[in-house]
Amino acid sequence: MDSSTESSSMTQGLRLVRLVADREKWGRQLLGVSQLAAELDMEQSRVSRLTQELCDLGLLERVERGPFRTGPRFFALAASLNTGWVRESGTELEALVATFRLRFRISVRDGFRVSLLRASTNDALPGSFVKPGMVTPVWCTGSGRALLWDHEQATIQDLLSDVNFIGVGGPGAAHSPAEVCELMDRDRPRGFIVAAEEFEHGVHELAVPVRDPDGTILASLSVLGTRREIEARTKRIVKALTEAAERLGSYDGNIRDGAGQESRPG
Numbered sequence: 001m002d003s004s005t006e007s008s009s010m011t012q013g014l015r016l017v018r019l020v021a022d023r024e025k026w027g028r029q030l031l032g033v034s035q036l037a038a039e040l041d042m043e044q045s046r047v048s049r050l051t052q053e054l055c056d057l058g059l060l061e062r063v064e065r066g067p068f069r070t071g072p073r074f075f076a077l078a079a080s081l082n083t084g085w086v087r088e089s090g091t092e093l094e095a096l097v098a099t100f101r102l103r104f105r106i107s108v109r110d111g112f113r114v115s116l117l118r119a120s121t122n123d124a125l126p127g128s129f130v131k132p133g134m135v136t137p138v139w140c141t142g143s144g145r146a147l148l149w150d151h152e153q154a155t156i157q158d159l160l161s162d163v164n165f166i167g168v169g170g171p172g173a174a175h176s177p178a179e180v181c182e183l184m185d186r187d188r189p190r191g192f193i194v195a196a197e198e199f200e201h202g203v204h205e206l207a208v209p210v211r212d213p214d215g216t217i218l219a220s221l222s223v224l225g226t227r228r229e230i231e232a233r234t235k236r237i238v239k240a241l242t243e244a245a246e247r248l249g250s251y252d253g254n255i256r257d258g259a260g261q262e263s264r265p266g
Helices: 003-025 033-040 044-056 072-081 084-100 142-147 153-159 177-190 227-231 234-250
Strands: 060-062 068-070 103-110 113-119 135-137 193-196 204-211 217-225
Touching: 003 033, 003 044, 003 060, 003 068, 003 135, 033 044, 044 060, 084 103, 084 113, 084 217, 084 234, 103 142, 113 142, 135 142, 142 177, 142 193, 142 204, 142 217, 153 177, 177 193, 204 227, 204 234, 217 227, 217 234, 227 234
Parallel strands: none
Antiparallel strands: 060 068, 103 113, 103 217, 113 135, 193 204, 204 217
């Protein structure tokens, strides 16, 4: 299976899980294979295969060929993601929006792909293709390259050895693992990633890694805008991104109440 097929399957699987979870959350009628296929405008045979794989993974479950509902692995995964920095990321994104009026995102890496964890409200609008779970390439996005920050050249070469670079990304995109390494070597000394039209025409992206207290990269924090919007304020934007990333990385699993006191989930 090539990278584009894997990316498509992952995206469609996430769409299925999201639809099932949303219907269950809002108390709406649960759906079977044919109804899911109709809702998502997908081939019924493909939905049948993907839902079976999702059931095998425990992300969905189905009793006696009835409608699908979220499975036990879904809730375990959700609980594992409910750490302090994930909870606080929405607040940090909206604070950045209020200051700069640009689009901000938190992303995580899955191999040579990047999965969007959360987008600011001015980015993930109704009808937009920008939604949590959206998958983009790691090698030609600012968010992705920030997630490669600690990778040595040999590791990047190995990670991207089977990737098809042809036709992917914007005019500034790398076209080989060696070019990705060159971009990383260019950006590391200045302390942040600059992705100028690497994924989309006309879109400039700045990004920094989010690290835990031990220095391990948890995610990336990025901002997207036009060249004019970004370049005129690069220094201020990077300072704000870096400070927000440091705050996110410092959060633990505790919940802080309005008085600033720590409490743990009961």
